[in-house]
Amino acid sequence: MRLIYPADTFNPKVVDEIYADEFVAAQTAGLSISIFNFEDFQEGRFCPRPAIQDGEPVLYRGWMLPPNDYARFHEAISAVGGTPVTDVSSYTLCHHLPRWYPLLTEFTSETMTFSESDDIALALTEAGWKGCFLKDYVKSLSTDAGSLVHDLSTIPNVIAKMRKYRGQIEGGLCARRIEEYDASTERRYFVWNGVAHSDSGEVPQIVAEAASRVLSPFFSVDIATRRDGALSIIELGDGQVSDRKHWSCDNLIRMFATPA
Ligand SMILES: Nc1ncnc2c1ncn2[C@@H]1O[C@H](COP(=O)(O)OP(=O)(O)O)[C@@H](O)[C@H]1O
Ligand SMILES: [Mg+2]
Structure with missing residues (x-):
């Protein structure tokens, strides 16, 4: 199996520093490793170094990708002969x-799922909820008061902050029961x-x-x-x-x- 890591944005010959220690550990353990330029990939070019061998299973370690981008990444690995360990459906x-x-369900906080256009406060009020932990399909809001909502009328503000800090709402919204x-x-x-x-x-x-x-x-x-x-x-x-x-x-x- 080959691990593949994103390269440093300013020096595409070395791994991004966030993964540097892990990269060294993998190298020391004798694993096959490649790096690729993430920006190039975003622009439609995929050229991992060293090259992926034909039929080699490939495991990515890197930035979160929305499922559509992961699907493109999966295709890019396949196009150079590799076999992604994780298919798109397992990723999602x-x-x-x-x-x-x-x-x-029985092991995690009760969750209701919404689209961005839903009146979430109304739906939660009708369901008898007084507050919630609000996130999109992937991430919570880790700034200010964060994802903890104690007053349902503030939900549009929390969503606006998610859009601002995360750039987008991925998938939709999840209101979870507040746990201690x-x-x-x-x-x-x-x-x-x-x-x-x-x-x-x-x-x-x-x-x-x-x-x-x-x-x-x-x-x-x-x-x-x-x-x-x-x-x-x-x-x-x-x-x-x-x-x-x-x-x-x-x-x-x-x-x-x-x-x-
Ligand atoms: N339902 C919840 N009620 C209260 N706190 C929560 C709840 N879910 C998560 N948290 C707290 O918020 C943190 C971030 O939540 P998490 O779901 O892991 O989001 P992220 O994807 O941003 O890491 C968790 O580590 C936990 O401390
Ligand atoms: Mg988390």
């Missing part, structure tokens, strides 16, 4: 909350080829359950303990575009060497 399954939510997580208990796990991995310690049952229900080759599972003591899934993410968070580069790279 973990990248977009409304896709994975039905598979894990103990922030110190938030942990990220990765599922690789159906097996859940922890950077240290045991894998909780809830994560193993996600690994068995969600059929995608590589994804992250974030969990935390709620105030009532129950473990809860905060979100899933496609592993290719997930931060390592508390994971060491070596642990992440070692995981890729484990058999399915």
Whole structure:
């Protein structure tokens, strides 16, 4: 398998510095690695260096892509002879909350999905909700008061801020029940080829359950303990575009060497 990373914008010969440590860990572990110029790709040119070998499985580690762009990326890898590890439908399954939510409903915050033109405050009021955690299909708002909405009439302002800071609303909007997580208990796990991995310690049952229900080759599972003591899934993410968070580069790279 070959890992592929975005290059530094100003020096396309080296990996973007955000991935530099991981790149070195992968190199040290003897994995095949390429870098590609992300801006070139956006403009329709895809020229990974070193070149991808014919039939080689390719796993991306880089910026989040909307599903349409991921589909173009998938095509670009295939066009140079590679076989993307994650197909477009598996990517979207973990990248977009409304896709994975039905598979894990009982382990995560209750969620209602909306389009941008819906009157979300009205719908939530009719459903008896007094507040919500509002995000688009992918990301929350991490500025100011953020995604926590205690007064439903402020929802249009929160959406306006999402548009401003994220550039767009991806997919649509998700209103989630506000949970009280103990922030110190938030942990990220990765599922690789159906097996859940922890950077240290045991894998909780809830994560193993996600690994068995969600059929995608590589994804992250974030969990935390709620105030009532129950473990809860905060979100899933496609592993290719997930931060390592508390994971060491070596642990992440070692995981890729484990058999399915
Ligand atoms: N339903 C919720 N209620 C309260 N806080 C939440 C809820 N969902 C997420 N959070 C908090 O907000 C943070 C960001 O939410 P998350 O869904 O992971 O969005 P992002 O995609 O931006 O990382 C989480 O780490 C968690 O602390
Ligand atoms: Mg998150």
